[in-house]
Amino acid sequence: MADLTINLAGIKAPNPFWLASAPPTNTGYQVQRAFEAGWGGAVWKTLGEPIINTSSRFAAVHFNGQRVAGFNNIELITDRPLEVNLKEIYETKKRFPNHAVVASLMVEPKREKWHEIVKRVEDVGVDGLELNFGCPHGMAERGMGAASGQQPDLVEKQTMWAKEAAKTPVIVKLTPNITDITVTARHAVMGGADAISMINTINSLAGVDIHSWNTIPHVGGKGAHGGYCGPAVKPIALNMVAECARHPEIGVPISGIGGISTWQDAVEFMLMGASGVQICTAAMHHGFRIVEEMIDGLNNYLDEKGIESVMELVGKSVQRYSNWGDLDLNYKVVARINTDTCINCNKCHIACEDTSHQCIDMLTGASGNYLEVREEDCVGCNLCSIVCPVDGAIEMVEIASDLNPMSWNDRQRTLARLNAGQTEMEVV
Amino acid sequence: MEQRIPLRSLAPELLARNFAEAEPGLTPKAAVEESNRCLYCYDAPCIKACPTGINIPSFIKRIATSNLKGAATAIMDANPVGASCSRVCPTEILCEGACVLNDASEPIMIGKLQRYATDWAIQNGRPLFKAGTPNGRKVAIVGGGPAGLSAARELARDGFAVTIYEAKPLAGGLDTHGIVSFRLPQSVSLWEVEQVEKLGVTIRTGVKVGTDVPVSDLMDNFDAVVLAAGMGYVPPLGIEGEFLDGVYDAIQLVEGTKSDELPILALSGARVAVIGAGNTAIDAATCSVRLGAENVKIVYRRTKDEMTAYDFEYEFAKQEGVEFSWLTAPSRIIGDENGKVMHLECVRMQLTEPGADGRRTPVPIEGSEFLMPVDAIVTAIGQKRRTGLIEMFGLAHNRGVVQIDTATHVTSNPKVYAAGDIVFGAGQGEAMVVSAAEQGKRCAHAIREHFASAADDESGPEQVAI
Ligand SMILES: Cc1cc2nc3c(=O)[nH]c(=O)nc-3n(C[C@H](O)[C@H](O)[C@H](O)COP(=O)(O)OP(=O)(O)OC[C@H]3O[C@@H](n4cnc5c(N)ncnc54)[C@H](O)[C@@H]3O)c2cc1C
Ligand SMILES: Cc1cc2nc3c(=O)[nH]c(=O)nc-3n(C[C@H](O)[C@H](O)[C@H](O)COP(=O)(O)O)c2cc1C
Ligand code: SF4
Numbered sequence: 011m012a013d014l015t016i017n018l019a020g021i022k023a024p025n026p027f028w029l030a031s032a033p034p035t036n037t038g039y040q041v042q043r044a045f046e047a048g049w050g051g052a053v054w055k056t057l058g059e060p061i062i063n064t065s066s067r068f069a070a071v072h073f074n075g076q077r078v079a080g081f082n083n084i085e086l087i088t089d090r091p092l093e094v095n096l097k098e099i100y101e102t103k104k105r106f107p108n109h110a111v112v113a114s115l116m117v118e119p120k121r122e123k124w125h126e127i128v129k130r131v132e133d134v135g136v137d138g139l140e141l142n143f144g145c146p147h148g149m150a151e152r153g154m155g156a157a158s159g160q161q162p163d164l165v166e167k168q169t170m171w172a173k174e175a176a177k178t179p180v181i182v183k184l185t186p187n188i189t190d191i192t193v194t195a196r197h198a199v200m201g202g203a204d205a206i207s208m209i210n211t212i213n214s215l216a217g218v219d220i221h222s223w224n225t226i227p228h229v230g231g232k233g234a235h236g237g238y239c240g241p242a243v244k245p246i247a248l249n250m251v252a253e254c255a256r257h258p259e260i261g262v263p264i265s266g267i268g269g270i271s272t273w274q275d276a277v278e279f280m281l282m283g284a285s286g287v288q289i290c291t292a293a294m295h296h297g298f299r300i301v302e303e304m305i306d307g308l309n310n311y312l313d314e315k316g317i318e319s320v321m322e323l324v325g326k327s328v329q330r331y332s333n334w335g336d337l338d339l340n341y342k343v344v345a346r347i348n349t350d351t352c353i354n355c356n357k358c359h360i361a362c363e364d365t366s367h368q369c370i371d372m373l374t375g376a377s378g379n380y381l382e383v384r385e386e387d388c389v390g391c392n393l394c395s396i397v398c399p400v401d402g403a404i405e406m407v408e409i410a411s412d413l414n415p416m417s418w419n420d421r422q423r424t425l426a427r428l429n430a431g432q433t434e435m436e437v438v
Numbered sequence: 439m440e441q442r443i444p445l446r447s448l449a450p451e452l453l454a455r456n457f458a459e460a461e462p463g464l465t466p467k468a469a470v471e472e473s474n475r476c477l478y479c480y481d482a483p484c485i486k487a488c489p490t491g492i493n494i495p496s497f498i499k500r501i502a503t504s505n506l507k508g509a510a511t512a513i514m515d516a517n518p519v520g521a522s523c524s525r526v527c528p529t530e531i532l533c534e535g536a537c538v539l540n541d542a543s544e545p546i547m548i549g550k551l552q553r554y555a556t557d558w559a560i561q562n563g564r565p566l567f568k569a570g571t572p573n574g575r576k577v578a579i580v581g582g583g584p585a586g587l588s589a590a591r592e593l594a595r596d597g598f599a600v601t602i603y604e605a606k607p608l609a610g611g612l613d614t615h616g617i618v619s620f621r622l623p624q625s626v627s628l629w630e631v632e633q634v635e636k637l638g639v640t641i642r643t644g645v646k647v648g649t650d651v652p653v654s655d656l657m658d659n660f661d662a663v664v665l666a667a668g669m670g671y672v673p674p675l676g677i678e679g680e681f682l683d684g685v686y687d688a689i690q691l692v693e694g695t696k697s698d699e700l701p702i703l704a705l706s707g708a709r710v711a712v713i714g715a716g717n718t719a720i721d722a723a724t725c726s727v728r729l730g731a732e733n734v735k736i737v738y739r740r741t742k743d744e745m746t747a748y749d750f751e752y753e754f755a756k757q758e759g760v761e762f763s764w765l766t767a768p769s770r771i772i773g774d775e776n777g778k779v780m781h782l783e784c785v786r787m788q789l790t791e792p793g794a795d796g797r798r799t800p801v802p803i804e805g806s807e808f809l810m811p812v813d814a815i816v817t818a819i820g821q822k823r824r825t826g827l828i829e830m831f832g833l834a835h836n837r838g839v840v841q842i843d844t845a846t847h848v849t850s851n852p853k854v855y856a857a858g859d860i861v862f863g864a865g866q867g868e869a870m871v872v873s874a875a876e877q878g879k880r881c882a883h884a885i886r887e888h889f890a891s892a893a894d895d896e897s898g899p900e901q902v903a904i
Contacts, residue, residue: 272503296478307505
């Protein structure tokens with residue numbers, strides 16, 4: 011059994027699986043149930059001035075018979091009085107001293123407001139704070155959440171205010187609704203953030219009912235954009251984590267959030283630099299017990315790999331994440347079809363024929379029809395192996411090159427040397 | 439007199455093919471698709487429908503997330519013979535029958551997914567469990583079938599020193615010897631035996647309690663005894679001619695096909711009548727088909743509605759070409775001049791109006807006797823009770839069914855627990871591998887509880903104070 015404990019900027023937890031600030035962490039009852047089920051930490055549902063929520067709040071995108079590929083909500087922060095939450099945080103922490111309890115906070119962008127709330131939540135014994143600069147709806151109209159999270163100077167300033175009062179580590183939760191997340195991440199760090207977490211939800215409209223013409227969800231016939239999360243957002247979140255992890259001026263621990271629903275997702279986030287993960291949709295879809303499968307899977311994975319502590323995973327893939335301009339243009343793979351396992355659905359053929367490079371031939375031999383790649387024409391795009399329904403039936407094999415590795419940037423530098431006056435830009 | 443062709447055995451290659459596992463396992467693709475179809479229900483009915491309470495949604499989610507070790511562990515943790523059960527459980531009336539998708543679409547193939555995960559564990563080869571720290575207590579188990587193995591596994595995990603006494607040269611009980619290989623290959627059962635052995639359990643094979651070691655040895659040298667000796671071979675039919683050459687016991691017939699030592703019956707080209715219509719009759723009938731029999735008839739005095747074989751077994755037998763002679767009771771077996779079976783004399787039956795128990799009784803139709811030409815007859819009308827052994831232990835029983843406290847499985851002797859087929863019958867339990875496994879577990883847990891509370895009683899207050 012590997013050591014699953016984590017330390018995220020000084021916040022310790024028995025395992026890397028935390029509940030994200032959202033409905034699952036609304037009350038002490040829920041958070042305590044979650045800890046009993048095995049969650050390592052919880053970021054309490056964002057505290058602030060209690061709000062009024064709409065009725066009809068969530069919607070989901072189902073994909074080909076699988077429920078909840080993506081999840082959309084127009085819920086705001088906590089709708090319960092601060093005192094009630096504080097009392098329950100206190101009780102929860104008392105019952106579970108070794109679990110991470112982090113308070114998510116959102117107040118108006120005013121120094122004294124930040125000082126006040128930080129003091130009040132630290133008084134009840136939280137292990138850390140998470141500043142919610144990410145909620146994309148409702149709160150933004152009040153100058154909070156994403157509205158302040160989209161302005162790097164406001165992120166920095168508010169982080170600073172929180173840090174002035176804070177004794178526990180401060181995590182800044184970033185919004186993905188921005189062009190370059192490393193900018194706000196950097197400003198959070200400049201403001202003194204001990205860690206950053208990402209992503210909050212992405213602006214979204216889950217759908218439109220083609221019969222009633224109403225938005226999905228709608229509130230009495232009217233809709234508004236919500237925030238998107240769940241499995242569909244994972245690649246977006248993973249990229250944002252990776253970009254921050256490899257950015258030389260960020261350098262603080264990351265709590266990875268967005269679309270994590272299995273232990274494998276968690277491993278990916280950790281390899282890409284997250285010191286732990288937060289989860290909301292998967293818990294909302296399956297209940298707290300889903301963490302058992304995550305813990306068991308992670309444990310077996312680490313044992314299988316002979317890794318003693320989950321923290322050893324953190325950042326292991328970061329150095330492999332680079333810029334397009336640094337990729338080796340002389341590296342070559344081609345598709346190869348294993349006719350023994352191929353089930354002849356011909357999906358690869360038509361994908362390549364119609365939408366890629368026309369290099370998969372449909373042939374007839376002694377034992378019937380078969381497919382073959384003309385390797386000399388294959389550009390190694392992976393499309394065929396992506397549409398192939400059978401694992402391993404199409405393998406992308408590396409073709410040795412007699413040329414030395416050369417990236418676009420290498421090429422540009424060489425050209426520049428050869429030909430002063432070259433003006434093409436570096437690609438980053 | 440009709441012409442009789444001498445019966446032969448099929449060629450070894452043909453036999454090997456016929457007795458190889460009939461049902462293919464799921465491919466990785468099928469397993470991924472099927473596991474992702476599972477809804478991961480909360481308070482899932484499938485868990486409740488499994489006698490051993492396997493956390494089915496959990497193991498299926500683990501398959502879906504490429505955690506096959508976790509899946510196999512979840513299965514085998516609840517059911518020490520979970521690999522065998524994945525093949526022989528009547529899932530239609532257990533887990534799969536309870537699946538909430540039955541009405542909505544198609545139930546999840548729980549048995550096949552269970553097999554997929556446990557097959558992985560078999561191939562992977564590494565043990566899933568560890569023995570507990572020795573607690574200084576010793577338990578003897580009589581019988582190394584599903585019930586005995588299950589009790590042994592749980593006791594070993596709790597730190598008991600366990601010795602299984604098994605009369606046959608190989609442990610595993612009917613999983614190893616009695617259920618046809620094309621449904622349950624012997625290697626699967628032997629893997630389960632090995633898992634139990636790897637926890638430090640001593641399995642003394644070829645030792646029959648009551649014959650090779652006296653019952654008193656066990657009673658004197660162990661802190662507790664689990665009686666898990668199952669049932670015996672098929673009881674006599676009580677009709678004339680049943681000892682003629684060519685009359686076989688269904689369980690012995692199957693056993694012969696699962697053992698290297700016993701001769702394979704020469705049934706190639708034979709006309710076989712199987713008497714009875716329970717699970718054993720189906721196994722014996724399909725086994726005969728695969729031994730090369732030309733024609734196999736199941737002869738049963740009631741109708742399809744009363745037979746105890748499961749629907750899927752009936753379907754399987756029909757697919758194998760087995761014929762059914764309903765409302766037909768054997769009355770006499772007639773042999774030729776060499777004492778070899780030649781005819782089964784039968785009488786046609788009819789059912790009476792339902793009696794007090796709601797069951798309709800078959801009564802012979804007078805003068806309807808007829809002769810069924812046969813080369814072999816297989817009896818499959820049930821299993822004998824181990825009354826002799828039970829009496830050697832001095833246990834209270836109801837015509838060979840050991841009387842137990844259903845919660846703890848303790849018998850009339852507080853030191854002796856009983857589980858499996860030996861407690862089945864007289865309205866008590868089901869003769870299934872999975873229920874034997876669950877009962878074995880219960881015995882083990884009751885023994886653990888017993889000694890835990892005994893330990894509490896022994897420790898005085900001053901000991902508690904440290
Ligand atoms: C032909 C057939 C097909 C079946 N098919 C199915 C099926 O598809 N699905 C299903 O769930 N169930 C099936 N069953 C029932 C199932 O096999 C039994 O319910 C189950 O094996 C009972 O387990 P057990 O451990 O109680 O007994 P057993 O499996 O009978 O094991 C008892 C063991 O005790 C040993 N033993 C007996 N006496 C002594 C002694 N004195 N000393 C030492 N050892 C002793 C025996 O050799 C044996 O190994 C079938 C049974 C038969 C006969
Ligand atoms: C219904 C709902 C309410 C949420 N409320 C909050 C909130 O109050 N504060 C916050 O920081 N994030 C909130 N989130 C965002 C989540 O914490 C998380 O960042 C996001 O859902 C991505 O994770 P997931 O893909 O695992 O769901 C909410 C998400 C949902 C679905
Ligand atoms: S989950 Fe259903 S029952 Fe529960 S609050 Fe929401 S709408 Fe109501």
